Amino acid sequence: MIINKILNVDDYYYDVFMAISGTLTGFSANELQSTGLAETYYKHILGQIETATFLEFLNVSKSILENSFSQDQLRNAIQSEIMADPGMQDMSNNIITMWYLGTWEGTYVNELSYKESLVWTVMHAHPPGAKQPGFKSWAVQPVNSNS
Amino acid sequence: MSNIEFKKDVIIVGTGIAGSLIAKLLTDHVFDTEKGKMVYRAEVDHPENVRELSILMYEAGLEAGLELDSSSSLTTYNEYIRKFYMEEAKVPNSPYPNLKQAPSPDVLDMEKIIPPFPDKKGYLVQFGPMPFASDAIRIGGGTTLHWLGTTPRMLPNDFRLTEKYGIEINKPDSEVKTPINWPIDYDALKPYYEMAEFEIGVSGNVAAQEYPISESMEEYYGKDYVFPMDEIPQSYMDQKIINGLAGTCVQLNFEEFPLTMVPSPQGRNSTPNPAYGKAKIIKANSTDSGYKLSLNNIENEEYKALGSVWNPYMGERCEGNASCVPICPVQAKYNALKTLKKALYKFNKNENLQKHKFISVQAQSVVYKLSVDQANQEKISKIHLRRYISKEKTDFVEEVVDTSDSIVILAANAFENPKILLNSKYTVIENGQKVEKTVANRSDQVGRNLMDHMVMLTWGLFPEPIYSYRGPGSTTNISSFRDGNFRSEFSAWISPLDNWGWSWPAFSPGSDISEFLGQGLFGAELKEALAYRLSRQVLLHFEIEQLPNPNNRVTINDQYLDALGIPRPVINYELTEYEMKAMEQAKLASDQMFKRLNIEDFTKYTEADKNTFIYNNVRYSYNGAGHIVGTHRMGDNADDSVTNSYCKSWDHPNLYIVGAGNMTTLGTSNPTLTLSAFTIRSVESILSDLENKFKN
Numbered sequence: 001m002i003i004n005k006i007l008n009v010d011d012y013y014y015d016v017f018m019a020i021s022g023t024l025t026g027f028s029a030n031e032l033q034s035t036g037l038a039e040t041y042y043k044h045i046l047g048q049i050e051t052a053t054f055l056e057f058l059n060v061s062k063s064i065l066e067n068s069f070s071q072d073q074l075r076n077a078i079q080s081e082i083m084a085d086p087g088m089q090d091m092s093n094n095i096i097t098m099w100y101l102g103t104w105e106g107t108y109v110n111e112l113s114y115k116e117s118l119v120w121t122v123m124h125a126h127p128p129g130a131k132q133p134g135f136k137s138w139a140v141q142p143v144n145s146n147s
Numbered sequence: 148m149s150n151i152e153f154k155k156d157v158i159i160v161g162t163g164i165a166g167s168l169i170a171k172l173l174t175d176h177v178f179d180t181e182k183g184k185m186v187y188r189a190e191v192d193h194p195e196n197v198r199e200l201s202i203l204m205y206e207a208g209l210e211a212g213l214e215l216d217s218s219s220s221l222t223t224y225n226e227y228i229r230k231f232y233m234e235e236a237k238v239p240n241s242p243y244p245n246l247k248q249a250p251s252p253d254v255l256d257m258e259k260i261i262p263p264f265p266d267k268k269g270y271l272v273q274f275g276p277m278p279f280a281s282d283a284i285r286i287g288g289g290t291t292l293h294w295l296g297t298t299p300r301m302l303p304n305d306f307r308l309t310e311k312y313g314i315e316i317n318k319p320d321s322e323v324k325t326p327i328n329w330p331i332d333y334d335a336l337k338p339y340y341e342m343a344e345f346e347i348g349v350s351g352n353v354a355a356q357e358y359p360i361s362e363s364m365e366e367y368y369g370k371d372y373v374f375p376m377d378e379i380p381q382s383y384m385d386q387k388i389i390n391g392l393a394g395t396c397v398q399l400n401f402e403e404f405p406l407t408m409v410p411s412p413q414g415r416n417s418t419p420n421p422a423y424g425k426a427k428i429i430k431a432n433s434t435d436s437g438y439k440l441s442l443n444n445i446e447n448e449e450y451k452a453l454g455s456v457w458n459p460y461m462g463e464r465c466e467g468n469a470s471c472v473p474i475c476p477v478q479a480k481y482n483a484l485k486t487l488k489k490a491l492y493k494f495n496k497n498e499n500l501q502k503h504k505f506i507s508v509q510a511q512s513v514v515y516k517l518s519v520d521q522a523n524q525e526k527i528s529k530i531h532l533r534r535y536i537s538k539e540k541t542d543f544v545e546e547v548v549d550t551s552d553s554i555v556i557l558a559a560n561a562f563e564n565p566k567i568l569l570n571s572k573y574t575v576i577e578n579g580q581k582v583e584k585t586v587a588n589r590s591d592q593v594g595r596n597l598m599d600h601m602v603m604l605t606w607g608l609f610p611e612p613i614y615s616y617r618g619p620g621s622t623t624n625i626s627s628f629r630d631g632n633f634r635s636e637f638s639a640w641i642s643p644l645d646n647w648g649w650s651w652p653a654f655s656p657g658s659d660i661s662e663f664l665g666q667g668l669f670g671a672e673l674k675e676a677l678a679y680r681l682s683r684q685v686l687l688h689f690e691i692e693q694l695p696n697p698n699n700r701v702t703i704n705d706q707y708l709d710a711l712g713i714p715r716p717v718i719n720y721e722l723t724e725y726e727m728k729a730m731e732q733a734k735l736a737s738d739q740m741f742k743r744l745n746i747e748d749f750t751k752y753t754e755a756d757k758n759t760f761i762y763n764n765v766r767y768s769y770n771g772a773g774h775i776v777g778t779h780r781m782g783d784n785a786d787d788s789v790t791n792s793y794c795k796s797w798d799h800p801n802l803y804i805v806g807a808g809n810m811t812t813l814g815t816s817n818p819t820l821t822l823s824a825f826t827i828r829s830v831e832s833i834l835s836d837l838e839n840k841f842k843n
Contacts, residue, residue: 027674096673100677101656114233120656124614126469128468128470129468132467132468137467138380138467
């Protein structure tokens, strides 16, 4: 039974989730893993929506990932098979938002999801009230910026 | 109902900064029965001659928020932080318990008002026509838990707007004009500003301050004065803006205003300034004209920053959490719990902190009414309170406390103080007629002159990354418009540069993500769009002085009660042309600065904004500043004001009313430092009253 199998993070669907998350967010799977939230998010989605809906999204994602052999192909496939379909696009936006903000439909998944939300990394800052960079850090260009 | 018989010397309502400052200063003094004087505790010659002051404080907030031993305060504060992490809308009150028994005004409750129907969604009942836009929190330590911590002093002319600029306002319900000068001037308040800067622990650079005033900085601050700690570094963004604006002017009304970008003094720890010297104490000396407080060195002790309540070595210096509002996780930012702890605990002979036996705090106790004994000089004879039992339930115990032999100090906030007073009615016989009176309200000024800074925000994208969202909320302000002859026509303002992007006006970064997702962006493109947008976001504030207006007021009405059956504050609030014109001028200033800095303007004011108006065919919107002041103004006569300059009620010999509500006018500075200064000064009068009481 696939419904039982998907709950198991050793299952290949989990890898699909991480791979498509990487493509959708622009972060590498390693960067996503290092939030410590990958498994939490995977299970959280399963708890929030119909398994079949998630499964459909993962099946489409799997086929996109398996049949794309270049970044251009991958981007085009996501455009046509996910972004062009309102239901699939909602799902994809929810997943992107979860990684970027730590929220699912406006609610934080847990405290860590706030602290590890990636939008702060993108802007070379940190979530307010957590991961503080130290006295005077704000007076200089961020050390992790390449610009 | 239980009648509490124990007699206290002093009863303080509220544990915010005003109540805590008074509690701390009073507990540092005792009555020397031999000298017949109040003396500083450590300077008592013969301990057998000491009479301790007994003090009781009431706090409407939860018991847990007042347990200040290390482990309890750490536990409670961590709960605040965890709640903050989990709240989607991280508004000022978001970390703290929202109590049905002691509700707080919340910015999330504020709505547009369609007269004549009030907005009564939250705690405040707002008749408008403009919603009052600021919140406060009823909790141990009060609203200093979520203040930003900016601590500029007021300017000399702020205390004399009538004398200097001819501004007068209407008397209540009348067209007769009345002046709005303060009963004290800047020079009188100056030593108390120094005490407040010590107690709060201000970081800043006196030499870098620059204001549009005729006094030199040496006159303004005093020769060789320095703040206790070095300047909080200005942000990377500040430096970029300063580079672009330094040496330039803004033109308004055919007048040139040179732009001065000043590092803001702040109540947050940095590095102690060696020039500040020793650790200090605030001590009263008896003089012929009464008690005088002064700041004195402790010879064998260097000044140190005071960290968190649970561990003084944590938060000794700001760590850049960038969450000052609503909560500093390490308490490097001052909050009144630090002062309260100094009142509740004293060092014993072995230099260990020990609970002080003569002061206690009773939490979960909502004071709602005072009674008057007409046979005894109209003294406040009783206070009435409702003490609720648990966080969950609204069951309460009614308590009545005899205060005929006590000094009563109302130190709740500028909504709560007038609410309590207006709910305290009594009947007197005058010329054979029964007349109903309200406590402390002979002048009819209780609850009137509610003011706030109207914060007009302008925002845009800087031409290069300035990496906002880092550091304290604001580290620099533009001081150019804080004073000038234009004040006869429109408000002065201060312009803080805001380090936290567009989070306030546009709910960034969440709104930016939604916007880009709506455009179908994903992957590397999304990441680049966010990096571009979020690292360039600039936000300027224009904090506009509101004049006192007798029609802007807190009242009460039996129709609107809270869960304990206590009246809720009913608010009437409007703008005048004086403030609207200031926003027009501030927007012109903003446009000129944006142009000079090549900032792409994203400012948008729409009809959907909660605080919005059209002036000269242009729409302006603004927010609240959290600067709730004016509702029990001080003055130099009983006809025009609620208290004298020592915050003592004109009408009742044992009643003080302290806090931001005493401010006669608002000026352009954040009010906490000023309210702290005159609250500290009020202790001189309280000590005299106590001396008289103990002598008799």
